[in-house]
Amino acid sequence: MRILATGVGKLIKPVPSSDQVQQETRTLKSLALTNKVMSAKEAVQRYVQENDYVVSELTGNVRGPMALIREVVRQGFKDLKAAGNTSTLDIDLLLQAGCVKELDLCYVGYELLGTSYTMRKMIEEGKLKITEWSNATMAWRLKAAAMGVPFLPCRSMLEGTDTFKYSAAKIAECPFSGDRVCVVPALRPDVALIHVHRCDIYGNAQIDGITGSTLEVAAASKKVIISTEKIIDHDEIRKNPERTAIPYFMVNAVVEAPFGAHPGNMPYLYDMDVEHYKEYINYCKTGEGIKEYFNKFIYNVPDNDGYLKLIGEERLEELKRKEQIRYKYREE
Amino acid sequence: MTNYNQPELLACISAKMVVDNKGYFVGSGIPLISVLLAKKTHAPNAVPFFETGSIGPKLEELPISIADSKTMTRAIAVKSMCDIFELSTIGVIEYGFLGGAQVDMYGNLNATMIGDDYYRPKVRLPGSGGACDVGSLCGKTIILMLHEKRRFVPRVDFITTPGYLEGGNSREERGFIKGTGPYRVITNLAVMDFEEESKRMRLLYLLPGATVERVVENTGFELIIPDHIETLDPPTREELQLLREVLDPTGLIIGRQLKN
Numbered sequence: 001m002r003i004l005a006t007g008v009g010k011l012i013k014p015v016p017s018s019d020q021v022q023q024e025t026r027t028l029k030s031l032a033l034t035n036k037v038m039s040a041k042e043a044v045q046r047y048v049q050e051n052d053y054v055v056s057e058l059t060g061n062v063r064g065p066m067a068l069i070r071e072v073v074r075q076g077f078k079d080l081k082a083a084g085n086t087s088t089l090d091i092d093l094l095l096q097a098g099c100v101k102e103l104d105l106c107y108v109g110y111e112l113l114g115t116s117y118t119m120r121k122m123i124e125e126g127k128l129k130i131t132e133w134s135n136a137t138m139a140w141r142l143k144a145a146a147m148g149v150p151f152l153p154c155r156s157m158l159e160g161t162d163t164f165k166y167s168a169a170k171i172a173e174c175p176f177s178g179d180r181v182c183v184v185p186a187l188r189p190d191v192a193l194i195h196v197h198r199c200d201i202y203g204n205a206q207i208d209g210i211t212g213s214t215l216e217v218a219a220a221s222k223k224v225i226i227s228t229e230k231i232i233d234h235d236e237i238r239k240n241p242e243r244t245a246i247p248y249f250m251v252n253a254v255v256e257a258p259f260g261a262h263p264g265n266m267p268y269l270y271d272m273d274v275e276h277y278k279e280y281i282n283y284c285k286t287g288e289g290i291k292e293y294f295n296k297f298i299y300n301v302p303d304n305d306g307y308l309k310l311i312g313e314e315r316l317e318e319l320k321r322k323e324q325i326r327y328k329y330r331e332e
Numbered sequence: 333m334t335n336y337n338q339p340e341l342l343a344c345i346s347a348k349m350v351v352d353n354k355g356y357f358v359g360s361g362i363p364l365i366s367v368l369l370a371k372k373t374h375a376p377n378a379v380p381f382f383e384t385g386s387i388g389p390k391l392e393e394l395p396i397s398i399a400d401s402k403t404m405t406r407a408i409a410v411k412s413m414c415d416i417f418e419l420s421t422i423g424v425i426e427y428g429f430l431g432g433a434q435v436d437m438y439g440n441l442n443a444t445m446i447g448d449d450y451y452r453p454k455v456r457l458p459g460s461g462g463a464c465d466v467g468s469l470c471g472k473t474i475i476l477m478l479h480e481k482r483r484f485v486p487r488v489d490f491i492t493t494p495g496y497l498e499g500g501n502s503r504e505e506r507g508f509i510k511g512t513g514p515y516r517v518i519t520n521l522a523v524m525d526f527e528e529e530s531k532r533m534r535l536l537y538l539l540p541g542a543t544v545e546r547v548v549e550n551t552g553f554e555l556i557i558p559d560h561i562e563t564l565d566p567p568t569r570e571e572l573q574l575l576r577e578v579l580d581p582t583g584l585i586i587g588r589q590l591k592n
Binding site for chain 1 (some may be wrong): 393452
């Protein structure tokens with residue numbers, strides 16, 4: 001395949017070799033049905049290491065693994081790499097706490113709610129190493145890794161855009177048609193953090209609603225930590241096998257975390273806590289109150305239960321009510 | 333004459349560009365409400381697609397996030413992000429709405445950074461998100477912008493999303509799918525298209541109250557100005573009522589100040 005151009009961005013996570021992937025799968029993805037339930041603290045201690053490349057799905061606004069993210073922050077990592085794909089509070093917290101030093105970046109912000117002042121300031125001050133991508137090219141990078149192939153060609157992010165120029169993709173001539181294609185390298189994260197609606201003790205996970213890149217991330221990643229709203233019986237999984245979004249052998253740890261996506265939205269279960277976002281964004285904007293926020297909601301609480309107590313039952317019930325009233329029609 | 337604010341005007345003008353039975357990439361702001369308004373008026377089966385996975389939802393409430401569960405209300409299907417961009421690659425999602433901090437005369441868009449050093453920008457913006465993909469893959473992209481000289485620039489600081497690149501055939505020569513590219517630019521002053529050969533931006537319509545002089549004054553490059561330019565009708569009472577009472581009663585989108 002003739003290479004016509006190469007992006008100048010750093011390939012933060014090198015393309016995995018298939019030999020290595022198969023070996024890692026044999027050691028890390030067991031088909032044994034073992035109980036993988038553990039605390040968030042234990043899961044992060046066991047499966048996240050300094051220098052790891054971390055992906056968080058879906059977004060920090062919706063079905064994000066926020067309880068797991070808070071645990072990563074609590075454990076004080078200093079040198080992680082991460083994917084900033086459709087990222088909001090998840091990546092913002094990791095950046096603000098100094099956990100992440102290199103980022104594949106396609107979007108970090110809060111959409112209608114505003115800007116990630118954290119990401120903005122770090123880049124403007126030269127404190128974050130970044131490589132540029134787009135949402136689709138990042139999704140296809142993960143898909144390539146999930147397929148076990150080293151790259152995928154696509155028709156987006158071609159030469160002429162600076163998004164390509166500052167990426168680590170290449171432009172190649174299609175060996176069949178001669179068309180120019182953008183070739184994106186497989187992205188195999190070291191660890192995926194995923195929050196789901198339901199999961200059994202082995203890691204068979206069900207998701208309601210859109211999946212974004214979650215299924216690709218689960219298949220692409222070396223290690224997968226699942227947090228779940230609730231743990232269900234294994235029989236429930238077997239009753240509705242078509243509902244299993246992530247099969248157990250892809251999963252390394254299962255963490256029970258009700259309201260684990262808070263302050264984000266958990267489709268059909270609870271609404272987004274917009275006030276919480278607004279407060280956090282304002283702390284980042286002014287720089288005042290941000291230390292207190294981290295102390296109060298992360299460092300000074302031991303776990304997700306402690307966090308939820310601070311949010312308060314009344315607020316959580318209100319978020320549940322707001323979301324569930326909206327989807328009454330699903331029960332008709 | 334009925335009073336209206338800028339977001340309302342933009343939403344009504346954009347809605348007019350929406351054709352029935354076509355697929356639209358929508359975000360969470362004015363594009364979304366434009367497609368919804370069109371669905372309530374002349375294009376009942378315009379189909380919204382969200383890059384995060386939702387296809388054809390009813391959208392009884394406006395989402396804050398492009399992934400939030402309101403994007404899925406009574407949808408036809410929910411898929412993955414890869415699925416949606418693959419549908420776009422094969423041509424199912426023909427239209428896409430885009431914004432940005434800067435646009436140039438060939439419709440190239442910047443949503444990444446302001447300044448001359450990528451690694452130490454004056455202002456870092458959120459980044460492409462799906463914009464580069466929508467602008468690469470969609471047959472017709474519609475750009476929504478505030479009409480200001482600092483936004484309509486001779487050269488964007490960073491090409492996040494491809495327009496017609498350097499004009500002429502340069503877009504096709506780089507391998508972008510034939511027949512894709514910017515279709516309209518809609519601002520608070522005017523609607524523009526792109527001249528067929530040079531691919532340079534051309535004034536097409538004026539918005540109510542705007543003049544050619546004001547458009548030229550607020551554009552940082554030379555626009556093609558045809559001899560005769562029509563002025564579009566202002567929003568109707570019915571459109572405004574739909575926006576305010578049915579589609580966005582809390583003012584989430586139409587109650588906001590325009591910016592990018």
